Amino acid sequence: MNFDLTIEQKIIQKTIREFSEAEVAPGAEQRDKDKRFPKEIFQKLGELGMMGLPFPQKYGGADSDTISFAIVVEELSRACGSTGITYSAHISLGGAPLHLFGTEEQKQKYLTPICTGESLGAFGLTEPNAGSDAGGTQTEAVLKNNEFIINGNKCFITNASFAKHLALTAITGRDGAKKEISAIIVPTHAKGFQVIDNYEKMGLNASNTTELVLEDVHVPEENLLGKRGEGFRQFLITLDGGRIGIGAMAVGIAQAAYEKALSYAKERKQFGKSISSFQAIQFKLADMAMKIELARNMVYKAAWLKDQGRKFSKEASMAKLYASEICMEVTNQAVQIHGGYGYMKEYHVERFMRDAKLLEIGEGTSEIQRLVIARSIGC
Numbered sequence: 001m002n003f004d005l006t007i008e009q010k011i012i013q014k015t016i017r018e019f020s021e022a023e024v025a026p027g028a029e030q031r032d033k034d035k036r037f038p039k040e041i042f043q044k045l046g047e048l049g050m051m052g053l054p055f056p057q058k059y060g061g062a063d064s065d066t067i068s069f070a071i072v073v074e075e076l077s078r079a080c081g082s083t084g085i086t087y088s089a090h091i092s093l094g095g096a097p098l099h100l101f102g103t104e105e106q107k108q109k110y111l112t113p114i115c116t117g118e119s120l121g122a123f124g125l126t127e128p129n130a131g132s133d134a135g136g137t138q139t140e141a142v143l144k145n146n147e148f149i150i151n152g153n154k155c156f157i158t159n160a161s162f163a164k165h166l167a168l169t170a171i172t173g174r175d176g177a178k179k180e181i182s183a184i185i186v187p188t189h190a191k192g193f194q195v196i197d198n199y200e201k202m203g204l205n206a207s208n209t210t211e212l213v214l215e216d217v218h219v220p221e222e223n224l225l226g227k228r229g230e231g232f233r234q235f236l237i238t239l240d241g242g243r244i245g246i247g248a249m250a251v252g253i254a255q256a257a258y259e260k261a262l263s264y265a266k267e268r269k270q271f272g273k274s275i276s277s278f279q280a281i282q283f284k285l286a287d288m289a290m291k292i293e294l295a296r297n298m299v300y301k302a303a304w305l306k307d308q309g310r311k312f313s314k315e316a317s318m319a320k321l322y323a324s325e326i327c328m329e330v331t332n333q334a335v336q337i338h339g340g341y342g343y344m345k346e347y348h349v350e351r352f353m354r355d356a357k358l359l360e361i362g363e364g365t366s367e368i369q370r371l372v373i374a375r376s377i378g379c
């Protein structure tokens, strides 16, 4: 067994860590307050060749692996959770389904602008009445004269304001009560397609979360992604990969909170001593370090299995569930170690705690991860 990163992975880690510390972390607090999406960061990530990291070079990607993707998400999230989720969704929800299920022509046309960063990647599954039960999709796409005519609503969709196109699920037919769900690539500038960006969120304020409204949107039949009726299965496969991204985000945010808490504990004096000399604080920090270490190993293992072409669905679910739950605990304890200052925005840890909460909800809630794991162990 070898726990070392490869030379390429180490180079990517060093590059993205330096970039994140220099370009991403400094403005994170202000962007959170202003709810400002950092377009310029993604332009620079494009210049660094990160926007198509795990995709083939022939589409403008870097032919890298899932472990490297997890490292990039982790480092970006350590600097800014909003930047982390944007990147993670761009690759694992936006690019991945096109790469996995697209035709050669679709990849040339739609994956290439994602790899270059010209378009951000987005994915439209959730609807107002179909969240955990994603099969409850109500969006309809009717095929008429070689065109799909799409009507429906999607909610909470990451990155859509900056996406030139996105894949979404829609009902393309019915057999009695059974729905045929397909995935369709839809240009966001299509007539009748509105992207609405006005949610007031708890955290991840500098990320883009949108509502999609589709009213008689016409797209050519050739925009069908994969086979008709396989949209739901394709999106479940996509979410398996996405969970590695959420797990990596959790590791990055937890790491940032732990580092801030450790350094604050050493500086802060009460009763004439650093609070880090109190065993109660030391035990909190020891638990934080241990849980982050375990979560990182779980995320990297799931990524490694995916890179080996092996089954990774259970491990991705376990990594996402564990990492997001310890991220919530670690960020909560980081606020606690900061005392009253932790409640103030300028100490950053309250932002980490707000950002962390989404990780227990997005891409399958903790309850849904437990269902996935229970199914996979034969319950």
Ligand SMILES: Cc1cc2nc3c(=O)[nH]c(=O)nc-3n(C[C@H](O)[C@H](O)[C@H](O)COP(=O)(O)OP(=O)(O)OC[C@H]3O[C@@H](n4cnc5c(N)ncnc54)[C@H](O)[C@@H]3O)c2cc1C
Pocket: 089, 093, 122, 123, 124, 125, 126, 130, 131, 132, 133, 155, 156, 157, 158, 159, 204, 209, 358, 361, 362, 363, 364, 365, 366, 367, 368
């Ligand atoms: C910031 C943000 C970004 C997002 N980005 C995207 C995106 O890019 N694309 C996209 O398609 N979606 C996105 N989502 C949606 C996200 O994936 C859903 O919110 C999530 O899957 C939960 O669905 P829901 O909100 O409808 O909750 P519900 O499904 O209504 O769940 C409510 C509660 O019931 C529980 N529950 C539901 N069913 C069961 C069950 N069978 N057993 C036990 N408990 C259950 C849930 O765990 C939860 O606690 C995003 C959400 C947010 C907040």
